[in-house]
Amino acid sequence: MLKLEERGRGKFKPAPNYDINDVKNLLIKKIEEETHLNIDEPQDYDMENLFFKTDKANVLGLFCGAGGLDLGLELAGLDVIIGEERTNELFKNKDTFNSIREESIFHHLYSNDIFKEALETYKQNFPNSVFIHNKDIRKVKEFPKADVVVGGPPCPGFSEAGPRLVDDPRNFLYIHYIRCLMQVQPKFFIMENVKGMLTLGKGEVFHQIRQDFEAAGYRVYHKLVNARDYGVPQLRERVFLVGVREDIKFKYEFPEPSHGDGLFLNPYITxxxxxxxxxxxxxxxxxxxxxxxxxxxxxxxxxxxxxxxxxxxxxxxxxxxxxxxxxxxxxxxxxxxxxxxxxxxxxxxxxxxxxxxxxxxxxxxxxxxxxxxxxxxxxxxxxxxxAVPVQLARIIAQPIAKWIYENR
The missing domain is CATH 3.90.120.10 (DNA Methylase, subunit A, domain 2)
Structure with a gap:
């Protein structure tokens, strides 16, 4: 995307149409540059000591924060095993929830963030089997293998992107999210971001975002959702991108709203x-x-x-x-x-x-x-x-949980 210097508001025009291989090659080049610049120290954890579970869908969390998205994913993994009603009942109490959370088809293997207090929160509420990595993502040399990657990178440079988003040095976090995907090649990823992502640069920014994730080897599905339509007592519009690895025969569909003013919907939560x-x-x-x-x-x-x-x-x-x-x-x-x-x-x-x-x-x-x-x-x-509202994350993750359960 190019920004033209004209009087008044900045004008945008579409960048040249790259094919998927051009984009992939550019991503690889930028990732190599970032790796050379930022990863100058040895790996500070032993992958062999991670609690990888072969009978579960192992989850890698980036920018995990306090764990809202991760917890919602875990609930979705319980829903397909013991049912939503039973999950809801046990979720009310920490002891009862902890007694059954291992039954979820999702297992949190590794979570990363640099927000110290948020990671302390995460540690207090998730099992000790999760490796919690308090480190700048730019300095993580190698990510562990996983089936699902979740998280939403902050994207400060999206509003004034250069010829491609990866050319803006402020978007290094975005580059490292893609680096993780290209390195790990999970079956699925779930990314959440602000509503404005869709309209920046008259939509050209989002066009590039999709193109970059597709070049990493994924079919990408996206939707702008309002949390209140899914049982969250809050007006909160966010964009979700769900990626399905190209070799996985599964078409993701966003769940229909469960709450609203319609005849067959539950009333909004007040x-x-x-x-x-x-x-x-x-x-x-x-x-x-x-x-x-x-x-x-x-x-x-x-x-x-x-x-x-x-x-x-x-x-x-x-x-x-x-x-x-x-x-x-x-x-x-x-x-x-x-x-x-x-x-x-x-x-x-x-x-x-x-x-x-x-x-x-x-x-x-x-x-x-x-x-x-x-x-x-x-x-x-x-x-x-x-955080991503826990119940919203749960709903977004349910189609993936169901597919994993039926194809394990």
């Missing part, structure tokens, strides 16, 4: 249903004043609605639905009708519920005594806001 029981005992929440930017639009939903998108920031957390609605008093100005003192941000426990994490899920704040309470809480808000 904030009353999700967090109503926490009103008197919400747990800890981020405190402090609200910026002019924050108050430039409505930040408060009613009890019978779904939450605004949960952001990766305590300061930007939506307002609790209790009390009077916010009131618009100017073009870019809203106020609290009943006063700022009667309104608070959603708590950690509440946003975890809205992201469909179970109540027993423990989040680490890093236990840094030198950091303020708000600072420690913000570490948790960031983890939860960055």
């Amino acid at each position: 904030l009353t249903e999700a967090i109503g029981d926490l009103e008197e005992n919400p747990g800890e929440y981020f405190t402090g004043s609200y910026s002019t930017i924050f108050m430039s639009r409505n930040r408060k939903k009613n009890w019978n609605e779904q939450s605004f998108t949960i952001q990766a920031s305590g300061r930007q957390a939506p307002i609790h639905p209790g009390g009077l609605p916010m009131e618009k008093v100017d073009k870019n100005k809203w106020i609290f009708q009943d006063g700022e003192e009667n309104n608070r941000r959603l708590s950690v426990k509440e946003i975890a519920r809205i992201q469909t994490f179970p109540d027993w899920y423990n989040f680490s704040d890093g236990k840094n005594d030198e950091m303020s309470k708000n600072g420690r809480l913000d570490k948790i808000y960031k983890q939860i806001g960055n």
Whole structure:
């Protein structure tokens, strides 16, 4: 994709039409360059000591964070073994869930991230059999073999890509995601990213993304989904890309929405249903004043609605639905009708519920005594806001889980 320097907004035009082999050769060249630049130290773990399971679909997690996508995948792997109803019942309690989670057809083998507190959270909630790698992905020399790769790389350079996305040095994480796929060649991958990916550069950015993943050896399926359509009490639009290795005879189809206003759909999950029981005992929440930017639009939903998108920031957390609605008093100005003192941000426990994490899920704040309470809480808000809602991840993974179960 080329960006033309003209007055006003940047203009984009399509890049030349590369064939799949041209793209693959370019990817290989860029990966070799990145490898030469960044991997200058020995491998710091022994693959032979990883808990690889031959009777399971082994999972490799990149940018795993607190584990929302990974946990949803695990649930999907249980659904095909013991059924959704039974899984839901056992999922309510950590001990009962831990007693059956080994039955999932998915086994988490390796997870990688550089967010220290998020990895501490991951470690507290996943079995010890998972190797948790706290290392910059650029310096991971070799990834373990796996059947499924999951995760969504941050993509800061997508908005102003060069002749190809891999030419932008800010997209090194994207390059290493593809490096992992080309090295490991899993049967499937699941990638999640923000809605804006589809429209950047008038769609040319996304065209390149698909082309790059296809060049890595995959048929790629994508869809923009809203989490509330799948039983998540939140307005959250995200793009999912699902890759199926070219030699696998399986056509992935995104599940149809289960919730909505239609005759044959379940009603949307409301904030009353999700967090109503926490009103008197919400747990800890981020405190402090609200910026002019924050108050430039409505930040408060009613009890019978779904939450605004949960952001990766305590300061930007939506307002609790209790009390009077916010009131618009100017073009870019809203106020609290009943006063700022009667309104608070959603708590950690509440946003975890809205992201469909179970109540027993423990989040680490890093236990840094030198950091303020708000600072420690913000570490948790960031983890939860960055996560894929657990139930959404579960639904997206179910067709893959079913195919693996039927073809094992």
